[in-house]
Amino acid sequence: MEQATLPAPFFLKLPNATLPGCRPIGSLEEWHSPLAKQHKRRHLPMNTTNTTNTTGLLGIICPVDDASVAFADCAACAARGGKPCPFPPEVLAAVVQRRPAFQKAPGEDLVISVTELIKCARRTRLEAIHGYYELLGGLYRMQRGTWIHGVLERLATGEAEKRLEWVFRRNGRVVRLTGKPDLVRDGVVYDYKVTENPPRGRRHYACQCGAEVIKLGRARKYTCPNCGEVGQQAIFSTYDAPAPRTSHTWQLRMYALLLAKAGTPVKAGEVIYLGPKEIVRVPVTLDEAATVARIKAQLDLLFADEMPPALADGSDDAWACDYCPLAEVCKQAPPKS
Missing domain, CATH: 2.20.25 (N-terminal domain of TfIIb)
Known part of the structure; x- marks a missing residue:
């Protein structure tokens, strides 16, 4: 459930050019249309300059008037009762709170979490030069999963939510890969997924x-x-039998690799999907060699001069394009970053 921000020096080589199809900050609301809702687009892209304050997730789309609001301003508005917000102030404060980004140690070129590494590399690169706002309901659904994880962590009988790190070199760059498995017990690494649509056989x-x-x-x-x-x-x-999502398979395999590097190898993995009416437990086959190759391939995409390719139509993770915050920008992105 962790989040990581790629360090600024890594992205300094990316140009600050305006991509076709982007909108300036003042016209963000133009993207919040019935057509966008129909296509399940819960995020709004925008064109920004490449600074630490104007890239990545910047805030929320207000459920009252569709305004683009920074996180701090949203929490302050709810606290003073400025708008008839459907979210109680304490719930909204929990939803919009942001975790601090990972900080690089001296000599490190990149610090990235497993969660960030497994996602679409093209989106990661685009987030480095564009900012976006997300619908508050979307953030609430994600935060609800975090709350459930917190309860399970307190009740777990194994080793829960322990931060793992592995520092290594890739093509001359020093990389720190970090991750926090939900639970490790009796030689098995587990990951919980709160979902409305668990996999089915x-x-x-x-x-x-x-x-x-x-x-x-x-x-x-x-x-x-x-x-x-x-x-x-x-x-x-x-x-x-039900099969794990592809991204969840790689996530669990990377956790297993981090555990092995920490001296506590595991023999198996399992994704536990927490659906609204049922729990689906799906085993994951561990493969250290394939996992190392996957990590190298993802890092090469992030470090390359060329923009990474979009997710292939029909792939197991192609559904993510319908929810991507930069879907429109993605279509217009140049081949080189």
Whole structure:
């Protein structure tokens, strides 16, 4: 659940050019349209200068008047009752509080968390030169997950929320990778995910000829593309168990790698999806060699002169594009940063 900010020196080489399709600060509200809501865009991009105060997440979109408001101003407004805000002041203060960014030690070129490293590298690069505001409801949903994590941490019987770090070199740069697994117990690393849509298993039906069939409603009959309508006695079924999201797999694997570097290796991993009505526990296969290769590949994308590619259509993580704060800017980004 941790957040990290890539250090400014790393991004100083990025130009401060205006990208096509960006809007100045004064016209942010133009992005807050019914069409944007329809496409689940909960964030608003904007064009800014490359300083520490105008890049990344800058504040919220007020639920009362759609104004772009800095975090401190939002909390102050709620405390004095300036607007008929649907959020109680104490809840809003908890939602808009920001964690301090990780600080580099002398000689380090980059400090980055596992959570930041596994996300879209293109988005990370764009966040370094653009600022954005997020709908308050979106931040509330994320913060609600953090609150649940806090309760589970207090009740855990294993080692919970321990900060891990690994310092290494990549292409001449000193990198510190940091992460905080939700729980480590009996040689297993666990990660909780609060979600409205946990992964589900799927049952497949096939005809004796080998073709996949379609079940006809609740009747015990099926349609085969080769044999036509067939009865239940002519088909067999297989079941695919729920699988973890791709990003969650890499996150847990990186936690396992950090644990190994800290001298406490684990033998297995598990993602626990906390849905609104059910809990889905999904095992994760650990692979140290693949994890190291993944870390190298992600760092190479972040350090490269070229802008990283967008997530491929149809990929397991492509859904994130619908919620990306810089989706419109992403479409117009130049090939070189």
